[in-house]
Amino acid sequence: MLARAVTHALVGLEPRRVDVEAHVRDGLPGFAIVGLADRACQEARERVRSGISAAELSFPDGRITVNLAPAELRKEGSGFDLPIALALLAASQQLPRSALERTAAVGELALDGRLRRVGGVLAVAEGARRLGVERLLCPGDCAREAALAGVDAIPIHHLAEAVAFLRGELELEPEPPLVSNGNGAAAAADLAEVRGQERARRALELAAAGAHNVLLGGPPGTGKTMLARRLPGILPPLDSEAALEVTRIHSVAGIVDEEQPLVSRAPFRAPHHSASTAAIVGGGPRLRPGEASLAHRGVLLLDELAEFHRPVLEALRQPLEDGFVSVSRAAGRIVFPARFQLVATMNLCPCGGRGDPAARCSCSAQRLARYRDKLSRALLDRFDLVLAMPRVRGEELAAAPSESSAAVGSRVSAARERLATRPPSRDSEADALLRRAADSLHLSGRGYARVGRVARTIAALAGSDSVHPEHVAEALSYRSPDELANV
Template sequence: MLARTVTHALVGLDARRVEVEAHLQRGVPGFSIVGLADRACQEAKERVRSGIASAELEWPMRRITVNLAPAGLRKEGSGFDLPIALSILAASGQIPSDRLAEHAAVGELSLDGRLRPVGGVLALAEAARRAGLPRILCAARSSPEAALAGIEAVPIRHLAEAAAYLRGEGEPEPFVQKNGHGPEPPQLDLADVRGQERARRALEVAAAGGHNLLLAGPPGTGKTMLARRLPGILPPLSTAEALEVTRIHSVAGLLAADRPLITARPLRSPHYSASMAAIVGGGRAGPRPGEVSLAHRGVLVLDEFAEFQRPALEALRQPLEDGVVSIARVEGRAVFPARFQLVAAMNLCPCGARGDPAAECSCSPQRLAAFRDKLSRALLDRFDLVVAMPRPRAAELAAPPGEASAPVRQRVEAARARIESGRPGWSKEATDLLDRAVERLPLSGRGRARARRVAETISALAAESGVGADHLAEALSYRSPTELGLT
């Protein structure tokens, strides 16, 4: 007696087809799982046995062998519980095999037979749709997420409900969130920032052109406050972008049950003690997305930038250029998207007093040199905008609220529309100024290209048809000012 169920295994963000085969034969009763299953998957033997008993279904008194094919692909996690249970029930004749073949299945079983949600359901449902399967059996709480893939999601609450559905005894009730959909998380507003007009301008330019921004200055000048308000002036996610972001967060297990589709641009802000694997992705088991991938289509804020481990910072160089992270392991390779905007905030010295006229820096030359060595020139060259933020004056702090995020976002959206319509022309004065800047600043090839992009963004914000010398002069003013003392 042989039966099989189709499910999928995650390799990075890719879902690979897995056929769960259950074979029952006479002999001493036993239960074994083969096919390169990890420990969580091997423990499914106890969950499946208890779940079938709790569903008041018959446990076959046979020698049961479950094969997860292909055998060379590592299977991880508890999402194989449901397909294993259904394969055993089909092999023992308790549910029809032909009806089961029309469905993919994924989910974790509890000991009482209830079905628990697992991560990555959106990616698994998309793979099932591409494979030509019209329906997927999944936990009821995961069904809104699975439905985003354009496949019929069958919400299952209990293993007994799945068996009754496959026998044709009834349809499961649609899943309805008890409290409805959760509200959108509130966006931080630029009106809360007092003063710092130059930094506010740089933030608007960064939003309009998708540029990376480095804010430096004494503590308490509003660097982090300003950085966290960047998502509020970015255009909303398109449908395709929202699905990309949702897929990544689903695989990472960070998707909220009450909001199956992420519609707000993500904001990630890891602590400076984060490891390189936490930043770019990886892990001892199957590779998992890191902070750069969780910030895909959004903003990655690195506060206390110079306090991060240097290997973690240097690992940012490749995703900042390519927009993807490729993690290689002996078993294979996983590729995660990582097209994000980096906003870093840092002090100018270890004690934090440098750049503040009211304080005296107590750092020795040796401490300053070690501080500078944490940030390589190659990494700093990947910042399009570098702004030194002075301590605001008392009059600025007592001033009324500044410009809110809404009008800034409108200008950003208009500028992005102009940029997407085509690259503007350059005046002769702007071209000559750029040539002189390459020799005198000096600018690397990458720096020259980034200065050009920033100048074109400034021109688009000004609604100009071409790039003038004044646009380029402003762009060049954001290239690593000397007061940082880091280059």
């Protein structure tokens, strides 16, 4: 007897339909899974056998063959357990085969028949919706996530529940669509906690308003990391389309919150400087999104920029320009979205004494040269705002709290709306100043364009309809401070 269930495999972020075909025939007992299944998928044989027994159902006798079609598509992970079990039960006439015709399924089986959550359920649900499938059977922990795709997500906690539901013996209501945004609370880190550093605070506001990349340099203890971690708190919430896009990436990575799956705040990622290239830009044996993609529509913080391996930093050049990461392998090419804001911090020398009037740099010329060689000119050219942060004075540390993130965030939202609807244009004097600066400061074509973008953001924050020379002058002041000229 032959039966078929429907599920999806993930290729990057894209769901591909997989037909789970189960055939039970007379012969010596055996259980084979074919169709380019990885080890986790092959091990479904034992989980399915134990899960069916735990649900007080009969495991089919005879020769069992499960085919995951199409055969040339690699199947990875444990999410095929539930559709394999349902197809087997239908093939052994313990389920009506017609019930599986309008149903997709995904989930991992425990040995006692319970269903465990798996990654990528949102993408699988979107694939089911595109196929016109009426409903998706999924683990109860993943039902809210699946409901975001607009399908009837049926929460299943045990294999016996799924069987009873498909037999018509049990009524299960689909998970209602999520109304409120998840992760919608304001960021805990507030700009009011930062004392002094008014110029750096201004740069952070510009970065938030215009989605600019920022490099903060300076001696240790000047507040570089503290300030960088407060950028997400002044960014506006994501719109519904962007929130669903970000949630899809996080779902594939398996880091979606069970209770509030929708990611409506700009994501913030801060990997350690020992991270590999695959960890940052994506890839690896299973081709999963990296930190750059997990920061899509949000902020990627590289603390101690010069401590990262140079190949890791150079790999970021493409996504910084194109907004996506292209991972190519012999079997094909996968594209992960990666349109993020890069915020980096670094000391001005390995010992940290450079740029601090109260300390003396002990680095040799060779050590400084090695430190500088970690950062290519091409990478530094991709930062819109570059500034050195001085040590904060005692009277600034003892001052009252400064402006809060909420107040700054309201200005940022207004500036973003202005840039989206009626962006300011440069007047003739501003154009002339920018042309002269391009020659005198030896700006590259990219640098010229980025100064123009920053000047437009400054004008939008000021509520101006035109970009004036003073806006261009401020944008130029963030391009190459003397303290970072040789870094």
